[in-house]
Amino acid sequence: MPGVLKQSELRLCIERERARADRTDSPLSLVLIELSEAQLRSDSPMHFPVVIARRLRCTDAVGWFDDITLGILLPETDHPGAVQVSNELRENLSAATAGAHWRILAYPESQPCAPKRVQGAAMSRRIPQEDARHREVEAQASTPWAVVNSATSNELASVGIASSNLAAARIGLREASIPQPEPLRAVLTVPTSGAKRTLDIFGAALGLLALAPVMASAAVAVRVSSPGPIFFTQQRAGPDGRSFTFYKFRTMQVDAEQRKKELLQFNEQSGPVFKIAADPRITRVGRILRKASIDELPQLWNVLIGDMSLVGPRPPIAAEVSEYEPWQHRRLEIRGGLTCIWQVSGRSAIKFDDWVRLDLKYARTSSFKNDMVILLKTIPAVLTGRGAH
16 A cells, blocks of 8 residues: 555654654654444545545655554654644544544653644644645635645545535534543553563462572571561552562661662762662672572562563663653563563663663564573573672
């Protein structure tokens, strides 16, 4: 279908434009149109994407986001501009897309919402007037920019739109509620495959059984070495930023969180992460547990219940996420894990930006084979203790 991208092509286009938006500090919007079963059974889906593609800018893109959803990618377009585009399309393709579910996704997330009624002066999106016919139709349109008002009668007929229905459709659309923006990463989160989840369940269960004596010994050592609980729990950010309770053996004194502020000036890591090699809050037993990564073993329970995976980016603290740059949020698009490329490449010896880049590399190349390779590389990394503190 000329001008209409396949699923893989549209996904690559989204990733490319998101990277461009990071570099240029510009907005990016994605309009998704989820079609009904009746629409999918008709001929309309074969025609109206072509009509849409002909009316977009040369920098825009339209394609299939999945088997039932069309995606319209709008670079350098904020939420108000995307609202205007979607409203024009809903007006002019109302007969073909009746019953479809529309969504607007924005990047970065901190975009202003469109007002309830979109005024032409407020729109940041402008389309060059291409010819006299376009200018004439645009002057007659109810909004300042008409995406497919300039479509020919044959094009409109091909998607089942009669000219007599357009006026009523426009009136109904102007009264319709405007979709609020959703974060673009909401639809880009990498799902956990069946093979990966199977590996997680069997690996975590086997690990909990085989390492039970080690964990029991660690629990006793924590209990007798310093006052306080055996386990340290904390809220961490999972896929798409959803939080979960993260478990590890306590390796610090009980007032560690309260003392953190007085130690911030000694932070040895870049970015929002806080790490000190000789952290005075760490207990003597805790330092041994950290060096051997034994303090992380309770997270096998997180893996077993599905909060984490054996392999994946380390789940961050929510306070750290609030300080992320837009591109760094991408590491939350895949389930966090016990180990990843960062752990087998030097851990805390790696600066935060490079740490995130390694996580993004893992997200791009994630596979069952790569997970097995990382798990095998984790064994010597743990034994040598390089970068662990």
